[in-house]
Amino acid sequence: MYSSAFTCSEGCSPVRIPLDEIVYRCPACRGLLDVTHDIDALRDRSAAAWMRLFDERYMRSAWPYGSGVWGKKEWVFPQLANENVVSLFEGGTNLFWADRWGRSVGLADLWVKQCGVSHTGSFKDLGMTVLVSAVKEMIARGRTVRAVACASTGDTSAALSAYAAAAGIPAVVFLPRGKISTAQLVQPLANGARVLAIDGDFDACMALVQETCEKNGLYLANSMNPLRIEGQKTVAIEIAQQFDWQLPDWVVIPGGNLGNVSALGRGFEMMIALGLVAKRPRICVAQAERANPLYESYLKGFADFTPMTAGETVASAIRIGNPVSVGRAIRTLRVFDGVVEQATEDELANAAASADRGGMFNCPHTGVALAALLKLVARGLVKKSDRVVVVSTAHGLKFSEFKVGYHEAKLPGVAATHANRPIDVAAKYADVRDAVLRGLDG
Numbered sequence: 111m112y113s114s115a116f117t118c119s120e121g122c123s124p125v126r127i128p129l130d131e132i133v134y135r136c137p138a139c140r141g142l143l144d145v146t147h148d149i150d151a152l153r154d155r156s157a158a159a160w161m162r163l164f165d166e167r168y169m170r171s172a173w174p175y176g177s178g179v180w181g182k183k184e185w186v187f188p189q190l191a192n193e194n195v196v197s198l199f200e201g202g203t204n205l206f207w208a209d210r211w212g213r214s215v216g217l218a219d220l221w222v223k224q225c226g227v228s229h230t231g232s233f234k235d236l237g238m239t240v241l242v243s244a245v246k247e248m249i250a251r252g253r254t255v256r257a258v259a260c261a262s263t264g265d266t267s268a269a270l271s272a273y274a275a276a277a278g279i280p281a282v283v284f285l286p287r288g289k290i291s292t293a294q295l296v297q298p299l300a301n302g303a304r305v306l307a308i309d310g311d312f313d314a315c316m317a318l319v320q321e322t323c324e325k326n327g328l329y330l331a332n333s334m335n336p337l338r339i340e341g342q343k344t345v346a347i348e349i350a351q352q353f354d355w356q357l358p359d360w361v362v363i364p365g366g367n368l369g370n371v372s373a374l375g376r377g378f379e380m381m382i383a384l385g386l387v388a389k390r391p392r393i394c395v396a397q398a399e400r401a402n403p404l405y406e407s408y409l410k411g412f413a414d415f416t417p418m419t420a421g422e423t424v425a426s427a428i429r430i431g432n433p434v435s436v437g438r439a440i441r442t443l444r445v446f447d448g449v450v451e452q453a454t455e456d457e458l459a460n461a462a463a464s465a466d467r468g469g470m471f472n473c474p475h476t477g478v479a480l481a482a483l484l485k486l487v488a489r490g491l492v493k494k495s496d497r498v499v500v501v502s503t504a505h506g507l508k509f510s511e512f513k514v515g516y517h518e519a520k521l522p523g524v525a526a527t528h529a530n531r532p533i534d535v536a537a538k539y540a541d542v543r544d545a546v547l548r549g550l551d552g
């Protein structure tokens with residue numbers, strides 16, 4: 111039968127650890143763990159049969175397979191008992207054809223994968239459904255898990271809190287005080303999580319949550335935990351599925367802790383290994399200039415990597431100076447002929463706003479990816495006819511301070527060239543008519 115286990119991501123030893131063990135690092139080398147599947151067992155179905163199975167289930171109601179993640183359960187967590195799945199019908203997100211905006215920037219085939227159109231408003235739901243399901247199964251088997259905990263730049267904590275609440279498992283979240291949006295703060299509060307507003311940055315929260323989990327029997331829900339990567343990798347499979355099992359030429363993805371780019375790579379690799387697709391897309395990781403350690407490393411051909419203290423950026427979910435999955439990310443970029451780009455505050459905010467004029471409502475991180483894409487087009491690396499997918503990581507509505515600040519032209523370092531303001535009008539027809547018609551036909 112199908113099976114999966116934790117293995118060393120550095121390949122130091124052939125150790126295989128069951129997925130219901132509480133373990134985050136290789137016992138031999140302390141490297142991160144991967145989840146490794148028995149690919150030979152999965153070959154008992156042909157590529158065509160897998161595609162048919164995934165298509166039959168996609169967004170239907172046969173629980174839990176209608177979920178974008180659990181519709182691929184055999185590739186994600188085959189041995190999990192269905193009664194322990196904690197699903198909020200995640201995945202199945204809109205692949206937006208950015209036809210008009212794409213053409214305006216010289217691209218004929220641009221798509222935006224709207225991962226933020228999801229239960230808690232970000233792609234983090236894809237990973238959290240897997241992690242919380244694993245915890246539910248551990249508890250069902252008699253293991254003691256006092257609570258699940260994470261450090262977060264806002265979206266991980268929202269997803270963890272929602273899934274934990276749905277499963278009735280206590281959640282504790284560590285947030286950098288004053289560095290997340292109002293919506294992101296209120297989400298875990300609403301779900302009844304214990305919310306610690308730490309006087310420090312994300313990297314400090316990350317160190318503290320690891321120590322707290324290790325010493326007190328809490329389960330760590332950060333993306334160093336590869337169960338989350340398993341869920342997130344389904345976005346790669348879903349993109350292929352939405353293009354009738356074709357892959358794009360390029361995928362552009364904003365990166366902070368660098369779990370998601372690793373997940374994307376794993377999804378593509380698994381489809382190649384099982385014969386569903388043949389070619390690899392190229393991948394671009396996009397970083398905010400103020401939190402760009404991977405970009406700096408890329409400029410040196412990844413010869414070394416130096417963590418940094420991340421600076422102030424409106425792209426707060428990727429304000430990370432010491433990304434935990436950097437090794438995984440560099441391995442992924444090497445395999446996918448990848449590049450790394452960066453965007454300033456001005457570039458990311460104006461790219462987001464410009465694309466909003468094409469019908470989107472972009473969060474700042476999606477803005478980083480869009481700004482990076484514009485640079486790749488300008489450099490001729492991405493060609494007009496290339497099929498490009500930009501991974502939009504969160505819903506713009508979670509970042510209303512950013513959106514309002516932009517349109518009020520109040521974001522530091524940003525010349526808001528697409529700002530749009532409400533027009534105050536008296537309740538009189540003549541004034542209304544003038545306001546409506548001014549400049550309309552010219």
Ligand SMILES: *Cc1c(COP(=O)(O)O)cnc(C)c1O
Nearest residue numbers: 265366367368369370475503504
């Ligand atoms: C978490 C997050 C990212 C970054 O993903 P990583 O896996 O940390 O690289 C990007 N955008 C948003 C909105 C996020 O919540």
